[in-house]
Amino acid sequence: MSLGTGPDEAGRTRPPRLADVAEHAGVSLATASRALRGREGVSPELARHVRSVAEEMGYVANPHASTLAGGVTRVAGLIVYEIGDLYFSEIASGALRVAAGHGWTVQICHTAREPHAELAQIRLLRAHRVGAIVMAGSGYVDRAEEESAHRELLDYQGSGGRVAVIGRHHLRCDAVLPDNRAAGVTIAEYLLALGHRRLAIAAGPAHLTTIHDRLAGIHQALAARGVPPDAVPVVPGAFTREGGRESTARILREHPGTTAIIALNDAMATGVLSVLRERDVPVPRRMSVAGFDDIQVAQDLAPALTTVALPMADMGAAALEMVLRPRSARPRRKSTGHRLMVRNSTGPPPG
Known part of the structure; x- marks a missing residue:
C-alpha cells in the first residue's frame, strides 16, 4: 500500500516531510531523524523499519537544512590514493553499494599517496560536514608521515564523526585489514x-x-x-x-x-x-x-x-558498514582473508 501525504495550501500534493515519516512509522520525530541519519540511540530493527517507511513514502531528506542547522549530511567521505587504480575503484564500488542501501551518498577524494593531500582532503570533508570518513589505502611505516592527518581525524572523531580505515594505519578507529x-x-x-x-x-x-x-x-x-x-x-x-x-x-x-x-x-x-x-x-x-x-x-x-x-569490493562495503553502525567501546577490526588465483602467467622454472 502506498503511503500518501496531504495537499499543500495551493491544493497540490506536497512531498512527504520527516514528520510524516515519523507519524507513519509510529515513532517520535527525534527517533525518525536519528534512524534516517544513521545516528546512535536507535536499534537496527527500528532503523530499518523507519527507512522502509521513508522509502515507501518517497521521502527525500534535505541535506542543506541539516548542514545549515549545524548538523551533518548523510554523506560519507571516501579518501583513496588513486581512483583510476582498479584496486580503489573496486573498493569504491562496495562502499557505494552499502551507502545506497542506507540512503547515504559517497564523496570520493583523491590524494595521489601524498600525506599533505590527505590532510587537505580530510579538512575539506569536515568543512562539508560529512557524516563519516573512510580512508582507503596503505598507512605509512613512519608514523610522522601521517601524524597531521591523524590528528585531524582524531579531532573529527572527538566531535562525533565516525572514521574507518582500510589498511594498516597508526590510528585508533575501526579498520578493515587486508590480508x-x-x-x-x-x-x-x-x-x-x-x-x-x-x-x-x-x-x-x-x-x-x-x-x-x-x-x-x-x-x-x-x-x-x-x-x-x-x-x-x-x-x-x-x-x-x-x-x-x-x-x-x-x-x-x-x-x-x-x-x-x-x-x-x-x-x-x-x-x-x-x-x-x-x-x-x-x-x-x-x-x-x-x-x-x-x-x-x-x-x-x-x-x-x-x-x-x-575481496576489494567487500572491503569497501565493510568499512562503510562500520561507520554507519553505532560507535563501539573499542575499535573494531575485520580481517579480509585471501585466495590464490593460479592462471597462465606462472609455471616451473626453465630447464
Whole structure:
C-alpha cells in the first residue's frame, strides 16, 4: 500500500516531510531523524523499519537544512590514493553499494599517496560536514608521515564523526585489514613449490605499510624454505603500471638469471608483462609473473595473471558498514582473508 501525504495550501500534493515519516512509522520525530541519519540511540530493527517507511513514502531528506542547522549530511567521505587504480575503484564500488542501501551518498577524494593531500582532503570533508570518513589505502611505516592527518581525524572523531580505515594505519578507529602478510606467504610458497629459487620482487614505495607487510610475508616464506631473503632483489618503483615497467627493466638488466617476478600489486604486474612481451621473453616458459589483489582485468591479460585475490569490493562495503553502525567501546577490526588465483602467467622454472 502506498503511503500518501496531504495537499499543500495551493491544493497540490506536497512531498512527504520527516514528520510524516515519523507519524507513519509510529515513532517520535527525534527517533525518525536519528534512524534516517544513521545516528546512535536507535536499534537496527527500528532503523530499518523507519527507512522502509521513508522509502515507501518517497521521502527525500534535505541535506542543506541539516548542514545549515549545524548538523551533518548523510554523506560519507571516501579518501583513496588513486581512483583510476582498479584496486580503489573496486573498493569504491562496495562502499557505494552499502551507502545506497542506507540512503547515504559517497564523496570520493583523491590524494595521489601524498600525506599533505590527505590532510587537505580530510579538512575539506569536515568543512562539508560529512557524516563519516573512510580512508582507503596503505598507512605509512613512519608514523610522522601521517601524524597531521591523524590528528585531524582524531579531532573529527572527538566531535562525533565516525572514521574507518582500510589498511594498516597508526590510528585508533575501526579498520578493515587486508590480508597482506599472509597473502605474501601464499604467493611466495606457490612459486617456491614450482621450483623457483631465483626470484625478484617489483615493489612499490618502501614507506607504505602495504609494501612492508607483503614483503614480510614473502620473506617469511623464503626463510622457511631455506632461501635467504637478502638473496632476492627488491626493486622499488611507483605502485603503478609504469612503476612495474621500470622495475622489470632493471631486473632484466641487473639480475638476468631471474626466473620469476613477484609484483606487489596487479597494476605493477601489468607493466611487468608488457616489458616481457616487448622483449620477447616468453611467459611462463622463461619467466613466471605473479601479482597481488586480483583486479578485474587480471584474468583478461595475456597470459592471464596468477595473483592473490583480496575481496576489494567487500572491503569497501565493510568499512562503510562500520561507520554507519553505532560507535563501539573499542575499535573494531575485520580481517579480509585471501585466495590464490593460479592462471597462465606462472609455471616451473626453465630447464
